[in-house]
Amino acid sequence: MNLTHAITNNILTARLQGDLIGSPDTQQLLEVVNNSINKNIILCAVDLSKVRFINSSGIGVLVSLLTKFRNRGGEMVLINPSEHIRKLLIITKLNAIFTVAEDDAQAANLLKESK
Structure with a gap:
């Protein structure tokens, strides 16, 4: 997995x-x-648009990250997950926990509204 990030x-x-x-x-x-x-950066957007595959450990990492941000009064949004990942979120019922945005702009709006 490759990671790039910016604040x-x-x-x-x-x-x-x-x-x-x-x-x-x-x-x-x-x-x-x-x-x-x-x-003190407590808002996060995770772009999954180029993630090909995710397993239970990967799902666990996303849940862990969400928990870290929410425990600090923050929020996390997933950006443009593939159809495979969306189905996995539904099957695991995590679609009720994670907020999904279609692009960076929508993610930023959802995160700012969460504050």
Whole structure:
């Protein structure tokens, strides 16, 4: 998995590419999130548009990230997950927990409304 990230308008945007299948690939993502939270960045958008595959460990990482942000009074939004990931969210009933945005602009609006 490849990760790029940026902080704009107090929103961490993490762009993932490849397969989200847990450690050790997700260690960098967790470090980026922890560093951002330590800087009081509590809003996050995770771009999944280029994630090909996700397994239960990957789902666990997303739940963990969501929990980290919500425990600090923040929020996390998923951007443009593939049809495969959307179906997985429905099957696991996590579609009731995660907010999904179609693009960066919608994600930013949803995150700002959550505050």
